Amino acid sequence: MAKEAHIIGAGIGGLAAAAILAKTGWKVVAHERANTLREVGAGIFLKENGLQVLEELGPLDDLIAKGTRLRQSNLKDANGRSLLARDISAERVYTVLRADLHQHLTTLAAKWGVDVQTSADIVDVHPDGRLNMAGGQEYKADLIIGADGLNSITRRKMGLEVSCVGLPNGSSRMLVPQVDGDLKDESVEQWVGHKRVLGVPVGRSLMYLCASAKESDSRGVQLPFDVGYWSKLFPAYADLFSRVDPSTVIHHRHGLVHVNGWSKGKVAILGDAVHGQPPNLGQGAGMSISNAGSLAHILESEPDVPHALAAWEAKERRLTEQVQNWSENWDHFVHKWPVGVERLRSVVIWGLANTPATRRHWGRLYRGLDQQASPAAPSATNTKSSARLTASN
Numbered sequence: 584m585a586k587e588a589h590i591i592g593a594g595i596g597g598l599a600a601a602a603i604l605a606k607t608g609w610k611v612v613a614h615e616r617a618n619t620l621r622e623v624g625a626g627i628f629l630k631e632n633g634l635q636v637l638e639e640l641g642p643l644d645d646l647i648a649k650g651t652r653l654r655q656s657n658l659k660d661a662n663g664r665s666l667l668a669r670d671i672s673a674e675r676v677y678t679v680l681r682a683d684l685h686q687h688l689t690t691l692a693a694k695w696g697v698d699v700q701t702s703a704d705i706v707d708v709h710p711d712g713r714l715n716m717a718g719g720q721e722y723k724a725d726l727i728i729g730a731d732g733l734n735s736i737t738r739r740k741m742g743l744e745v746s747c748v749g750l751p752n753g754s755s756r757m758l759v760p761q762v763d764g765d766l767k768d769e770s771v772e773q774w775v776g777h778k779r780v781l782g783v784p785v786g787r788s789l790m791y792l793c794a795s796a797k798e799s800d801s802r803g804v805q806l807p808f809d810v811g812y813w814s815k816l817f818p819a820y821a822d823l824f825s826r827v828d829p830s831t832v833i834h835h836r837h838g839l840v841h842v843n844g845w846s847k848g849k850v851a852i853l854g855d856a857v858h859g860q861p862p863n864l865g866q867g868a869g870m871s872i873s874n875a876g877s878l879a880h881i882l883e884s885e886p887d888v889p890h891a892l893a894a895w896e897a898k899e900r901r902l903t904e905q906v907q908n909w910s911e912n913w914d915h916f917v918h919k920w921p922v923g924v925e926r927l928r929s930v931v932i933w934g935l936a937n938t939p940a941t942r943r944h945w946g947r948l949y950r951g952l953d954q955q956a957s958p959a960a961p962s963a964t965n966t967k968s969s970a971r972l973t974a975s976n
Contacts, residue, residue, distance in 0.1 A: 585610045586725040586888075589714050591705050591737055593620055595627075595681075596854030596871030597730030598688035598697075602640050603879040604726075605695035612722070613692065614703035614714075616731075622685035623833065625756040626783065626791030628865030629677045629684070632951030636876030637687075641694065646687045650679035651784045655769040660929040661776070663819060667936040674950065678770075678785045680758075684868070705731075708740045710848025726888050727850045728878075730871070733838040735856035743852060745841040747859065752918040753804050753836040754795040754862060759826040761788050773817060776922045778803060780817050790823060793862070797918055798836055808832035837861040839911060845900065846892035851878070858903050863913040866906050869951050874899050906948050 586609050590601045593615035601613040629637070629650070637643055653676045658667040692699060704717035708729065714722040729737020738744045761784060770783035777800075781793040794813055796803030802812045807829035814821040840859035845851055854871035878895045885891035920928045935941045947953060 587612070587723075588726040588728065589614065589722055589724040591708070591714075591727065591729045592616075592731035592854075592856075593689075593692075593699055593701075594622065594730060594732065594854070595685055595688060595868045596875060597728070598685070598692050599636065599640075599872040600728050600730060600853055600875035600878070601697040601699075602688060602691040602695050603636065603876055604882070605692070605697050606640060607879050607883055609726075609882075611692075611696070612698045612700060612724075614705060614716075615699065615701045616704055618702045620685070620689055620699065620701065622681045624681035625758050625793075625833065626678050626785045626789075627681045627684055627868055629675075629679060630866065630869050630950050631675055632866075632873035633869035634675055634677075636872045639876065640691045646679060646683060647677055649683050649786050650677045651768060651786055652677050653768055653770055653783070657769060657771045658932070659771065659773040661774065661925065663773070664929070666929055666932045678783050678791060680785055680789075705736055708737050708850055710741065710850055712849040725849060726882075729850065729852045729856050730854045732855045733840060733859040735840075735852060737850065738840075738842065738852050738856050741847040741850055741852070743842045743844050743847065745843050747838065747840045749798075750837040750839055750861060750914060751798050752795060752861065752914055753798050753834055754793050755804065755806075755808055755832050755834040757792050757794075757808065757827050757832040758785070758789045759792060759823055761790050762826075765790055765823075773819065774917055774928075775816055776925065777918045777920075778816060779917050780813070780820050782820060782823060792820070792823060792827070795837075795917065804834055806832060806834055808834075837914060839907075845896040846889070849888050849892075851892050851895070853878075858907045860907045860910040861914040863910040863917075864906060864948060866910070866948070866951050870903055870906055873951055874903065902948075902951070902953055906951060909945075909948050 588604050588609045588611045590597045590613040593613045597613055601611045605611040654672040656669045656671055657665055659665055706717050707715040708727060712724045712727060714727055729735050731737055766784050772781045778796045783791050785791045798804055802809050808827055810824050810827055814824045838859045842857055845857055858870060877899050881895045882891045885894060
């Protein structure tokens with residue numbers, strides 16, 4: 584008989600885990616607390632680590648066709664000077680809508696026979712594989728995966744949590760219509776003081792913007808979004824901000840999770856429940872998908888679930904925590920660096936970008952893969968930037 588897995592949470596990581604386990608022969612039930620399957624957010628990056636797992640689940644043509652393949656990424660200082668420019672045309676980096684990725688995974692989960700249950704309120708989880716619901720129902724599983732986000736009940740019930748904190752910074756995310764002259768295949772991020780803005784195309788009709796500020800900056804984090812405030816601080820983005828519908832902007836405080844382990848008995852945690860982090864590397868979802876794929880492969884060759892979970896953590900934890908640490912430190916660079924020596928920050932970033940060891944390390948964390956890339960490494964550039972956030976061609 585097929586072994587049975589129960590997934591707590593039917594977000595991106597949970598559905599990826601459910602789909603790939605079902606594909607490899609498991610009977611899978613996914614429990615979602617909400618009364619419907621949905622994904623809140625705007626754009627999302629898909630890089631090599633996540634793409635490889637998604638390709639195992641089925642063709643990606645329809646999903647990729649809705650997004651944009653990026654060829655360049657660029658980080659600029661307050662004066663518009665480029666600090667870190669990367670030619671990423673030799674590697675696969677896409678932007679897609681979070682809702683499109685979630686729907687793609689929902690379809691794959693159904694294709695591979697996952698039983699998705701909504702309005703599922705979990706009240707207790709046990710290392711021996713028992714799962715208790717609010718209505719009194721109890722399930723007995725061979726494997727339980729808690730993909731239940733930053734405030735994971737699974738992580739707390741298993742005693743795996745060291746800390747889960749809200750950081751003093753947050754991001755507002757929004758989608759705006761594309762017009763002629765917008766970026767076509769490049770992501771551009773600019774830092775001004777303790778604020779930053781990322782702009783990147785998603786498909787042929789939308790631009791994704793992410794504006795980050797300290798939570799203590801009332802105008803920087805307020806909703807509805809303060810278009811005038813951000814346009815004055817980032818004139819290169821003023822045209823894009825003018826297209827924002829302030830009522831549609833979503834703001835989230837950055838969160839950070841530290842754990843003392845990834846599993847206990849037959850219960851594991853995945854995604855933000857393990858590596859919740861600021862959205863600085865575009866790898867939160869990518870690491871969730873990648874780690875789900877890795878676990879499914881290990882379970883194919885190791886029938887003892889607790890042993891498989893231990894082997895999985897030993898294999899993936901180091902890289903996962905390196906990605907998380909990089910994202911956390913990047914947050915400090917933006918939001919904690921003294922404004923009075925902002926120029927020194929630019930010098931430090933430029934220097935790190937031109938150090939071969941740092942370039943290689945950044946490259947592997949950007950892709951979420953341990954192996955070194957064939958793709959071009961990051962490098963600094965002296966290319967003059969345009970006054971407006973437009974494509975160079």
